[in-house]
Amino acid sequence: MTSLIDRKTVEALRSEEAEWEQKEVGAFLKKQAERKPEFFTLGDIPVKRVYTAADAAETPIEDIGLPGRYPFTRGPYPTMYRSRNWTMRQIAGFGTGEDTNKRFKYLIAQGQTGISTDFDMPTLMGFDSDHPMSEGEVGREGVAIDTLADMEALFDGIDLEEISVSMTINPSAWILLAMYIVLAEKRGYDLDKLSGTIQADILKEYMAQKEYIFPVEPSVRIVRDCITYCAKHMKRYNPINISGYHISEAGSSPLHEAAFTLANLIVYVDEVLKTGMPVDAFAPRLAFFFVCQADFFEEIAKFRALRRCYAKIMKERFGAKNPESMRLRFHCQTAAASLTKPQYMVNVVRTSMQALAAVLGGCQSLHTNGYDEAFAIPTEDAMRMALRTQQVIAEETNVTQVTDPLGGSYYVESLTTEYEKRIFEILKEVEERGGTLKLIQEGWFQKHIADFAYETAIRKQTGEKPVIGVNRLVDDTPDPKIETHPYDQSTADRQCARTRRVRQERDPVKFDLLLQQLVAVAKDPAQNIMPITIELVRSGATMGDIIETLKKVWGTYRETPVF
Amino acid sequence: MSQPIRVLLAKVGLDGHDRGVKVVARTLRDAGMDVIYSGLHRTPEEVVTAAIQEDVDVLGVSLLSGVQLTVFPKIFKLLSEQQADDLIVIAGGVMPDEDVVAIKELGVREVLLQDTPPEVIVSTLRRLVAERGER
Numbered sequence: 001m002t003s004l005i006d007r008k009t010v011e012a013l014r015s016e017e018a019e020w021e022q023k024e025v026g027a028f029l030k031k032q033a034e035r036k037p038e039f040f041t042l043g044d045i046p047v048k049r050v051y052t053a054a055d056a057a058e059t060p061i062e063d064i065g066l067p068g069r070y071p072f073t074r075g076p077y078p079t080m081y082r083s084r085n086w087t088m089r090q091i092a093g094f095g096t097g098e099d100t101n102k103r104f105k106y107l108i109a110q111g112q113t114g115i116s117t118d119f120d121m122p123t124l125m126g127f128d129s130d131h132p133m134s135e136g137e138v139g140r141e142g143v144a145i146d147t148l149a150d151m152e153a154l155f156d157g158i159d160l161e162e163i164s165v166s167m168t169i170n171p172s173a174w175i176l177l178a179m180y181i182v183l184a185e186k187r188g189y190d191l192d193k194l195s196g197t198i199q200a201d202i203l204k205e206y207m208a209q210k211e212y213i214f215p216v217e218p219s220v221r222i223v224r225d226c227i228t229y230c231a232k233h234m235k236r237y238n239p240i241n242i243s244g245y246h247i248s249e250a251g252s253s254p255l256h257e258a259a260f261t262l263a264n265l266i267v268y269v270d271e272v273l274k275t276g277m278p279v280d281a282f283a284p285r286l287a288f289f290f291v292c293q294a295d296f297f298e299e300i301a302k303f304r305a306l307r308r309c310y311a312k313i314m315k316e317r318f319g320a321k322n323p324e325s326m327r328l329r330f331h332c333q334t335a336a337a338s339l340t341k342p343q344y345m346v347n348v349v350r351t352s353m354q355a356l357a358a359v360l361g362g363c364q365s366l367h368t369n370g371y372d373e374a375f376a377i378p379t380e381d382a383m384r385m386a387l388r389t390q391q392v393i394a395e396e397t398n399v400t401q402v403t404d405p406l407g408g409s410y411y412v413e414s415l416t417t418e419y420e421k422r423i424f425e426i427l428k429e430v431e432e433r434g435g436t437l438k439l440i441q442e443g444w445f446q447k448h449i450a451d452f453a454y455e456t457a458i459r460k461q462t463g464e465k466p467v468i469g470v471n472r473l474v475d476d477t478p479d480p481k482i483e484t485h486p487y488d489q490s491t492a493d494r495q496c497a498r499t500r501r502v503r504q505e506r507d508p509v510k511f512d513l514l515l516q517q518l519v520a521v522a523k524d525p526a527q528n529i530m531p532i533t534i535e536l537v538r539s540g541a542t543m544g545d546i547i548e549t550l551k552k553v554w555g556t557y558r559e560t561p562v563f
Numbered sequence: 564m565s566q567p568i569r570v571l572l573a574k575v576g577l578d579g580h581d582r583g584v585k586v587v588a589r590t591l592r593d594a595g596m597d598v599i600y601s602g603l604h605r606t607p608e609e610v611v612t613a614a615i616q617e618d619v620d621v622l623g624v625s626l627l628s629g630v631q632l633t634v635f636p637k638i639f640k641l642l643s644e645q646q647a648d649d650l651i652v653i654a655g656g657v658m659p660d661e662d663v664v665a666i667k668e669l670g671v672r673e674v675l676l677q678d679t680p681p682e683v684i685v686s687t688l689r690r691l692v693a694e695r696g697e698r
Binding site: 121122124125127133134135136137140141205209210211249250251337340341374375376377449450453454457458460461467470471484487558559560561563 | 576577578579580581582585586588589590600602603604606628629630632633634657658659660676677678680681682
């Protein structure tokens with residue numbers, strides 16, 4: 001290990017610090033005590049009064065390194081925002097494809113540089129809009145997609161070779177990917193030019209977000225199939241967004257968010273390797289998604305540590321040779337759980353602080369939350385304010401001029417290394433306890449998440465975790481009336497009409513034949529499920545047709561809740 | 564000594580957000596109540612049947628998916644059909660203010676939104692059960 005400074009200087013610094021603690025600090029504390037006996041990050045990591053070069057020296061220089069070079073602590077690319085700002089990717093989705101298409105075009109006109117799609121609960125869970133379980137939910141919290149025709153409406157007039165599209169969807173993700181591919185083919189696009197992602201991270205669904213359909217084994221197989229299919233046919237497309245965001249929103253600490261996400265990564269890589277595909281053939285397109293919470297420096301350290309851990313895992317554990325297989329790229333979203341109803345405009349301030357930390361942490365893409373999201377899904381005005389927040393950071397603050405400007409900060413380097421150490425300890429514990437899949441079934445991750453969520457609720461109650469407007473600076477003056485996003489009551493009728501039309505227009509004989517082929521493919525885990533799914537959606541299959549058929553083959557998953 | 568308050572906490576519909584409901588479940592359990600949690604993705608029929616079979620004092624429904632105006636009318640209709648109108652129904656989750664008013668008009672006794680302190684949840688349930696009196 002090469003140290004930032006030599007051992008002798010470290011010792012000298014340590015003894016100076018000890019002397020300072022005794023003299024200056026000691027004398028000052030007699031006059032004025034500190035606010036608390038001990039200080040911790042939001043994720044419960046103890047922090048010192050001050051950090052010195054001696055603390056930073058505990059990190060080998062080669063672990064800090066340079067941007068765009070192993071272990072990528074300082075950023076995945078050598079020039080970062082000096083070349084191109086992060087992608088400003090506000091998520092949008094409500095109503096039908098036409099309704100959301102208008103919001104996309106509005107956001108693009110406002111300077112957004114990427115698209116991100118939120119789907120309604122039936123789409124996320126694989127139900128058609130006219131299924132009884134969909135009642136009241138069609139187009140409410142996201143856009144409703146049942147068929148290729150919906151997808152065509154969703155992206156009407158948007159050049160998909162020019163803009164990257166993220167689709168936030170999991171157990172039914174592969175069906176939407178199939179629709180996206182058929183849409184691209186119909187428009188004559190080159191599949192290798194499409195960029196974007198499906199989330200398709202099923203393991204964190206069992207852990208946290210709880211959108212699952214099938215048991216774990218076939219679900220992981222679907223993820224594997226998406227990864228291998230894209231590696232062969234869509235060279236710029238990210239077939240997965242391995243996500244910590246929902247783990248965090250479900251209540252976990254930032255440390256566990258980071259560690260659990262990498263535990264899931266390891267499962268996916270193992271599964272793909274079993275097919276015989278070499279790691280460097282698919283790893284460059286693995287992408288991530290993390291939250292940016294409120295503890296400013298902790299979040300920056302988290303992102304830096306994640307990049308370093310990922311690089312080491314890919315190189316040392318999986319034997320990657322291509323540096324692109326070792327550089328972690330991530331989308332980031334500010335923390336929805338940090339938003340409050342009281343004094344809701346304060347949410348703009350919270351979000352801007354979190355967005356700045358995401359940028360200083362080197363994100364590739366960012367969604368900033370709307371100030372109204374403690375009420376409902378965001379209005380156009382709330383999304384414009386959120387987008388402007390990013391644009392101010394990008395255009396007015398000059399933080400984009402120097403890559404990883406906090407690199408070398410005694411505190412940030414020290415916390416980054418502390419994070420790395422703790423992440424690897426958790427990964428080791430997961431393995432010792434029998435591995436990620438076993439622990440998901442046992443509810444081990446879920447219990448960790450629920451425990452921290454409970455702890456957070458208690459800390460808010462006691463005021464240990466301050467929340468302005470909730471347990472601090474409560475103002476009894478009513479807030480100005482807020483306009484929330486209205487739900488169009490005609491949505492379900494409009495949507496179901498199109499779904500019925502597609503069902504009527506398709507060739508029933510061909511359709512039945514394809515469904516039989518789907519069953520055969522599903523029963524043979526050696527096959528890839530993508531090609532038959534592409535044929536099905538091309539032939540007018542609804543998402544529900546495919547999912548209901550597969551439920552008969554694979555069954556469904558039901559969790560035993562822990563709290 | 565009086566019987567512990569019995570509570571069924573339920574997630575209805577496709578919504579998977581269970582952070583809040585689990586915090587509430589643990590809070591009420593720690594406060595000495597008998598707590599049953601339905602797990603995810605239940606229908607109004609399942610929830611009402613379970614509430615009656617388990618003879619609970621309180622039914623708490625957690626919703627973060629915006630379907631409160633679909634779910635609560637169904638729940639109250641089913642309760643009425645089963646002559647279980649004395650069941651105390653409360654709601655939790657994320658919803659616009661006007662929906663809070665609307666579901667209270669339907670018969671929801673309290674709406675405990677995000678950031679409600681755990682001790683307030685406990686005291687609210689105790690008050691509601693005390694107000695109802697012995698069954």
